[in-house]
Amino acid sequence: MSTKGPEGGRLAGVRAAVTGASSGIGEATARALAAEGARVALLARRTDLLEDIAADIGPSATAYQVDVTDAAAVRDTVAQVAEDLGGIDVLVNNAGVGSMSLAADADLDEWHTMVDVNLHGVLHVSHAALPHLVAAARGERGIADLVTISSASGRRVPKATSNVYAATKHAVGAFCEALRLELGPQQVRVGIIEPGFVVTDMTSDRDFGELEALEASDVADSIVFMVTRPRRHGINEMLMRAVLVVPGLSARR
Ligand SMILES: NC(=O)c1ccc[n+]([C@@H]2O[C@H](COP(=O)([O-])OP(=O)(O)OC[C@H]3O[C@@H](n4cnc5c(N)ncnc54)[C@H](OP(=O)(O)O)[C@@H]3O)[C@@H](O)[C@H]2O)c1
Structure with a gap:
């Protein structure tokens, strides 16, 4: 995946932090933001991958090891990111985990982990980054962005086994809507992205059937689109799904 962008770019001078940047959608997002000229902080637990x-991205990218479930560690890491970059204009809350099983078969530890990472993690990182986003919005760019990766399962529960995963993503959607109401007047745009199936480590054991599954770079493109809109234009919610491949349809075109 090429990440090297031209000097400048639509996000030149922008300081971005991406959680869960060691793989999948977070990695693709860090690369896409950097390709548009942003300086990017990559946050996750697996430092070897992050580094x-x-x-590979180059001097505009820095790795930070943090577990988003640890509120104190998140507070310290976000403060360090803000100090190193001189502020935070764009936060992408992407770190997440998903395990699917029927409630009757479920492992309670897996449920707790999903709530800890997908909900508490988003709360920890958002809370730590908020003052930096509000301060950045008062600067030259005149706007800051908080983007959270929810899921199509945050809109509608797709199947019984999505129980707790969908619950965490619904909760994140509600939290972000409240943040939007609070922060809009302070020029912090708050938006969520709700992808359907994306080919990443999280879905490596899934059978996509006739779906042409999304790529991580498709979600990254959508994030870049959101954060490069003019200041007046906030995208609050973006639902994106893979296209169902209908056999024979393309042959009839
Ligand atoms: N793939 C899909 O079909 C799909 C669809 C809709 C939404 N999403 C959402 O997209 C986001 C990214 O998922 P992905 O598909 O790109 O999966 P992925 O490749 O497995 O990436 C998950 C990322 O989250 C990080 N992470 C997990 N637990 C963490 C923790 N406790 N602290 C810090 N970082 C943690 C992982 O890094 P470390 O392990 O290095 O910490 C990794 O970078 C998730 O929020 C997921 O719910 C995915």
Whole structure:
């Protein structure tokens, strides 16, 4: 995946932090933001992966090891990111986990982990970054962005096994809507992205059937689109799904 963008770019001078940047959608997002000229902080637990990705992106990227379930560690790391970059204009809350099983078969630890990462993690990171986003919005760019990766399962529960995963993503949607109401007047745009199936480590054991599954770069493109709108234009919610491949349809065109 090429990440090297031209000097400048639509996000030149923008300081971005991406959680869950060691793989999948987060990695693609960090690369896409950097390709548009942003300086990017990559946050996750697996430092070896983070450092390789940051080195591949170049000097505009820095790796930070943090577990988003640890509120104190998140507070310290976000403060360090803001100090290193001189502020935070764009936060992408992407770190997440998903395990699907019927409630009758479920492992309670897996349920707790999903709530800890997908909900508490988003709360920890958002809370730590908020003052920096509000301060950045008062600067030259005149706007800041908080983007959270929810899921199509945050809109509608797709199947019984989505129980707790969908519950965490619904909760994130409600939290972000309240944040939007609070922060809009302070020029912080708050938006969620709700992808359907995306080919990443999280879905490596899934059978997509006739779906032409989304790529991580498709979600990254959507994030870049959201954060490059004019200041007046906030995208609050973006539902994106893979296209169902209908056999024979393309042959009839
Ligand atoms: N793939 C899909 O079909 C799909 C669809 C809709 C929404 N999403 C959402 O997209 C987001 C990214 O998922 P993905 O598909 O790109 O999966 P992925 O490749 O497995 O990426 C998950 C990322 O989250 C990080 N992470 C997990 N637990 C963490 C923790 N405790 N602290 C810090 N970072 C943590 C992982 O990094 P470390 O392990 O290095 O910490 C990794 O970078 C998730 O929020 C997911 O719910 C995915």
